Amino acid sequence: MYIARIRVTLRPSILDPQGKAVQHAIASLGAGAVSDVRIGKYIEAKIDAKNEADARRTAEEVCRKLLANPVMEDYSFDIAGTE
Amino acid sequence: MKFGVVVFPGSNCDHDAWYACSKIMEQDAVFLWHKEADLKGVDAVILPGGFAYGDYLRCGAIARFSPVMKEVARFASSGGPVLGICNGFQVLLEAGLLPGVLLRNSSLRFVCKYIRIRVENAATRFTQRCVPGEVLSLPVAHGEGNYFTDPATLERLEGDGRIVFRYCDAAGAVTREANPNGSLAGIAGIINEAGNVLGMMPHPERAVDPVLRNTDGQKLFASLIGSFLSGEPVLVPARPGHDAVAG
Numbered sequence: 375m376y377i378a379r380i381r382v383t384l385r386p387s388i389l390d391p392q393g394k395a396v397q398h399a400i401a402s403l404g405a406g407a408v409s410d411v412r413i414g415k416y417i418e419a420k421i422d423a424k425n426e427a428d429a430r431r432t433a434e435e436v437c438r439k440l441l442a443n444p445v446m447e448d449y450s451f452d453i454a455g456t457e
Numbered sequence: 458m459k460f461g462v463v464v465f466p467g468s469n470c471d472h473d474a475w476y477a478c479s480k481i482m483e484q485d486a487v488f489l490w491h492k493e494a495d496l497k498g499v500d501a502v503i504l505p506g507g508f509a510y511g512d513y514l515r516c517g518a519i520a521r522f523s524p525v526m527k528e529v530a531r532f533a534s535s536g537g538p539v540l541g542i543c544n545g546f547q548v549l550l551e552a553g554l555l556p557g558v559l560l561r562n563s564s565l566r567f568v569c570k571y572i573r574i575r576v577e578n579a580a581t582r583f584t585q586r587c588v589p590g591e592v593l594s595l596p597v598a599h600g601e602g603n604y605f606t607d608p609a610t611l612e613r614l615e616g617d618g619r620i621v622f623r624y625c626d627a628a629g630a631v632t633r634e635a636n637p638n639g640s641l642a643g644i645a646g647i648i649n650e651a652g653n654v655l656g657m658m659p660h661p662e663r664a665v666d667p668v669l670r671n672t673d674g675q676k677l678f679a680s681l682i683g684s685f686l687s688g689e690p691v692l693v694p695a696r697p698g699h700d701a702v703a704g
Binding site: 388389391392395440441443445446 | 514518551557558561562564565606607
């Protein structure tokens with residue numbers, strides 16, 4: 375069994391008003407050194423696969439077909455063995 | 458003419474759409490439950506507003522896997538008219554029946570108010586009862602209506618007259634102030650290449666009853682019905698056990 379830790383983020387060309395709003399809040403904390411806040415999604419999923427390459431293929435397909443919308447989002451993931 | 462209104466878990470404008478078609482426009486209208494892969498021989502499909510599947514993951518992302526959506530896609534590819542309103546527009550985009558995405562409103566706020574849209578293309582079967590440049594007043598109610606697409610697609614939409622509605626002011630000017638959500642090029646509604654699938658954020662079905670004083674939304678329904686009754690062929694998918702209904 376494998377676990378996929380998936381990150382879905384807005385593409386750099388897409389404005390992220392939510393990230394902007396959070397950045398303003400961070401600035402009002404006094405943390406002026408923080409910039410370029412972008413909000414994304416984190417998804418965990420277990421994958422029953424023969425080997426890591428297989429698990430990677432499954433994760434790739436699920437990301438491409440459902441978890442991320444390629445018009446506005448990018449994705450990345452790590453695969454690790456688990457119980 | 459027979460309308461089919463798709464009902465997803467979380468749809469909340471389904472009854473309004475049914476009411477507009479049956480009680481106001483005096484046509485047949487049936488509900489199409491998302492689990493049923495049967496369009497019941499309808500002549501047009503409406504994907505209503507709401508929050509299908511709670512807007513989980515992304516608006517419309519889960520709804521496109523419903524059994525009914527496979528049939529809707531087949532219906533659309535055979536030329537059947539499909540109107541996606543608000544959340545229905547989001548579902549059409551996620552299903553790949555229209556290009557682009559709807560991002561979070563630039564204000565980050567849910568916008569619920571009357572807006573105006575300018576009819577950019579009055580030659581579609583959804584707008585043929587309007588005149589080009591006509592300004593319609595319709596309500597919007599959404600948090601994700603900020604249309605976005607890549608520059609190449611935008612150019613194609615512009616060039617082919619597929620931007621059917623843009624947000625505008627009372628005089629018909631497309632301005633930043635008149636745009637409720639930050640939508641690219643003021644886009645409020647687009648149509649597919651074949652001209653039979655329209656997605657729009659404003660709610661025509663909420664502006665049909667004379668009791669509510671504003672009946673601008675009737676023009677869309679009247680256009681569809683007019684194009685159907687004038688004999689323009691409206692194809693339905695050939696399914697076993699269903700006779701094809703001719704326009």
